[in-house]
Amino acid sequence: MPLVRTDSMQDIDFTLRRQFGKKSFRPQQREIINATLEGKDVFVQAATSFGKSLCFQLPAVIDHGITIVISPLLSLMMDQVKALRNSNIDARTLNSNTPFAERDHIMKDLGTGHPLTRLLYVTPELCSGPYFRERLELVHRQKELARIAVDEAHCISEWGHDFRKDFKRLSWFRERFPDVPIMCLTATANEQVRNDILTTLGINGPNLKAFTMSAFRPNLHLEVRFTSDQTDDRYDDFVSWLKGVYERRGKPDRKPELDEMGERVENVSGIIYTTSRDECESLAASLRSHDIAARPFHAKLANQDKERTLQKWIRNEVGYDIIVATTAFGMGIDKDDVRFVVHWRLPKSFEGYYQEAGRAGRDGKASYCFLYYSREDRDRVCGMIVKDNTSGDRRDKGGEANKRARMESHEALVRYCEDTGGCRHAAITKYFGEKEVPKCDFACDWHKDREGLKRRWREGLASEEWVCTQREEGAFEDYYYSE
CATH class of the missing domain: 3.40.50.300 (P-loop containing nucleotide triphosphate hydrolases)
Incomplete structure (x- = not known):
């Protein structure tokens, strides 16, 4: 079955069932998805079991344009891309292990200004490169850049346990694309780390919708x-x-x-x-x-x-x-x-x-x-x-x-x-x-x-x-x- 775009799927419940094979949302998932579809900046802190990835994957299927997902782990990116493609969603990853033919296809897709790719998973290091940034600027001029999703967002903060310098450079997205909503997600952030994330990404203004769930797992x-x-x-x-x-x-x-x-x-x-x-x-x-x-x-x-x-x-x-x-x-x-x-x-x-x-x-x-x-x-x-x-x-x-x-x-x-x-x-x-x-x-x-x-x-x-x-x-x- 060929990979297809699904812009016509406006019912998130229908998309949840058909594309992702799930019967219902977990608590607050629907509210998070609605917030990002409304163009809000979104901060999500929730336990490992919450299902944070669905919060940017489902909007990417419904919404117009491409969602850029920034993740620090190659294995995580590849696992999620494989699962999405198995669900007939055009998702791809661009990293140091991407074969040349696939890399060439992705760059040409971005170079059209109207990419067919729904979700593109990239490393924070790639986001610092001028060639990739030029392609995103072209996509943005064509109003096809739907959102930026930063996974494992605690890596932004020097007070986080897994800080990575290239995450700090993600501030470029808000500086260059002030109208593009940003979603950041983490399971592990104290107050100091949360403040660092929001300040660095420039999403601590009135357009921010924050969802902070309890770390308590009673089961x-x-x-x-x-x-x-x-x-x-x-x-x-x-x-x-x-x-x-x-x-x-x-x-x-x-x-x-x-x-x-x-x-x-x-x-x-x-x-x-x-x-x-x-x-x-x-x-x-x-x-x-x-x-x-x-x-x-x-x-x-x-x-x-x-x-x-x-x-x-x-x-x-x-x-x-x-x-x-x-x-x-x-x-x-x-x-x-x-x-x-x-x-x-x-x-x-x-x-x-x-x-x-x-x-x-x-x-x-x-x-x-x-x-x-x-x-x-x-x-x-x-x-x-x-x-x-x-x-x-x-x-x-x-x-x-x-x-x-x-x-x-x-x-x-x-x-x-x-x-x-x-x-x-x-x-x-x-x-x-x-x-x-x-x-x-x-x-x-x-x-x-x-x-x-x-x-x-x-x-x-x-x-x-x-x-x-x-x-x-x-x-x-x-x-x-x-x-």
Whole structure:
């Protein structure tokens, strides 16, 4: 079936069903879509499960002209473009990996001034190039530039955990195209980061419509499990927990349809996040040796292997219950039924932890998120941050503000893990600046068993104090880390 333009589809409910295969909008999605169709600048802060991409994809299908989507992750762009094209929407991506023939087609399409492409995904680095800017100026003169959508907008702020310098240069869009609406979207921004985003993009005026949703995910059970290098009990603990889940839900030996009572057997699909490719491979292999269907996923795997693993996992095929992945996995993947997310190692930032844990339970059903925390991992991660801030070879490094932000985010995550005196959900919402304390219905380890949490903290952690910030730079150079 050829890709077609769909300017005649003015009914957003009809477009939602026909083009995107969804029955209904999630709360506030309709309001966000209406706001951008009205020409408003839009700021969206919502949890990983919200469905932010639909907020600019659906208007691009309905509206006249082309939507430019700026994203920092090549894998995310390619996944979304593939999904859109499967839905018969002319979406394309222009980045360093785009084949010459496709790049030539896109540039010629833009050069007409009346592009047929509905959504064009680009990197922030590309937006700084004069040739691309000239093409957009031509499109704008023909009144065909519908909107600019900035995904992962927290990358704009030096106070964000993942600052990238080229995001700062996106201020050019408002300077050059003051009449073109801008939409920015993020899951992780405190008040300081939000202000940076709005100021840099020039969308803090009366035309702005802001949508800030709570970070509270009541269907997620949050837990920290304490360990140490000495005990190193992660593996036995996890296998014991997962076998208990299998027993409760009924793990099939072949792909299930119905159980003995005629009910569909629910899958136990999950993600385990770790930091190194080596551990990703070895952990997946160990789990398979215990008859647990786990597969590795990281950047060094062949593209065809990653694609096969991803599709089989999304379809819940036998042998693909669990993905053992490095941190980039999961962004933009449309899988609602992830029943658990496990952090095998401590993430580098509070925001990273929140985003990754949020990939569980997007269907609103109860899901489990736990993090294995050791003070040795704490110090190793601290050492990585020190190296990142001093090595001089990271293009996304910022100035002193970003260095402080990275360390402060890590310290906040450490405090979250070490805290045995309060609700996990309340700690998350407080970190993102929310004033109201959420009603946690025994959905965290503190609410479920306060005394047990304190006991596990005492038994699971060594007694040494945190000394990472006092150590000399380079003290952890022998630690292998790879995203």
